[in-house]
Amino acid sequence: MTDARTLVVIPVHNEAATIETVVRRAMRHAPVCVVDDASADETPAILARVDGVHVIRHETNTNYAGAVLTGMRYGVTEGYDYVVTMDAGLSHDPDELPRFLGAGEADFVVGVRNAAHDWQVPAYRKVLSKAGTVLMKLALWRRGGRSLHDCTSGYRRYSRAALKLLTETPLQGRSFDFVLETAALLSWSGVSISEVPISYRYTNSYLNVRAVWRALRMWGTLFFRHHPALGRTQAKRIEVESARTRV
Numbered sequence: 001m002t003d004a005r006t007l008v009v010i011p012v013h014n015e016a017a018t019i020e021t022v023v024r025r026a027m028r029h030a031p032v033c034v035v036d037d038a039s040a041d042e043t044p045a046i047l048a049r050v051d052g053v054h055v056i057r058h059e060t061n062t063n064y065a066g067a068v069l070t071g072m073r074y075g076v077t078e079g080y081d082y083v084v085t086m087d088a089g090l091s092h093d094p095d096e097l098p099r100f101l102g103a104g105e106a107d108f109v110v111g112v113r114n115a116a117h118d119w120q121v122p123a124y125r126k127v128l129s130k131a132g133t134v135l136m137k138l139a140l141w142r143r144g145g146r147s148l149h150d151c152t153s154g155y156r157r158y159s160r161a162a163l164k165l166l167t168e169t170p171l172q173g174r175s176f177d178f179v180l181e182t183a184a185l186l187s188w189s190g191v192s193i194s195e196v197p198i199s200y201r202y203t204n205s206y207l208n209v210r211a212v213w214r215a216l217r218m219w220g221t222l223f224f225r226h227h228p229a230l231g232r233t234q235a236k237r238i239e240v241e242s243a244r245t246r247v
Contacts, residue, residue: 007074009032009033009071009086010022010034010088011034011088012034012067013036015039022086029095038062056071063178075163076164082157082159084101104194108159108187108191109194110148133148135223136183144188148195175211185227
């Protein structure tokens, strides 16, 4: 892990109030790629004056999933060993990046929020996050996947194996549903998984009724095994298990 190259990917849409702070603090720990998903505020101008950050600009909005996948593909193309995804609104603490950088060689590292270290989080968001994790555990259990303590956290680290699986697989999610979808596919694929504790600060929220409805639809797709990528994740699971047997 001492020679591993890690890229921090920050998807952003209209986060002028926080993006500079997030980027500068994250750059203390690792190279940063910001995917500007067609921001219409001062975000592009702010990013232009931050030396050292790599910015990819989307001219049309592609939602959270499109921005994250663009950053992942950039990380793979540039030869990074790991990609960490984090929020642009200071919901995730950039100074906790070392926890991900030092998380060994796991393919998928999930930041697990601790209620004792959550700040300003409304009760309804805590309920939604907890309900999402409980429902996802059921979906993962039905197919023999690895259970996760926090399925809705977006503060994560992905290895090249995990990145290639996600970027080469047809995905359906767009926002909150994308977070659930990627967690499930990686859990089912059999790649190694680890977790690290993180804090969480509620700042703003794009989680509306439509996003919740999409998340419920995604859960139904995953629970009833209708996701078109299941065959690919099953093949990856066989590949992973075969490699472990050879070792």
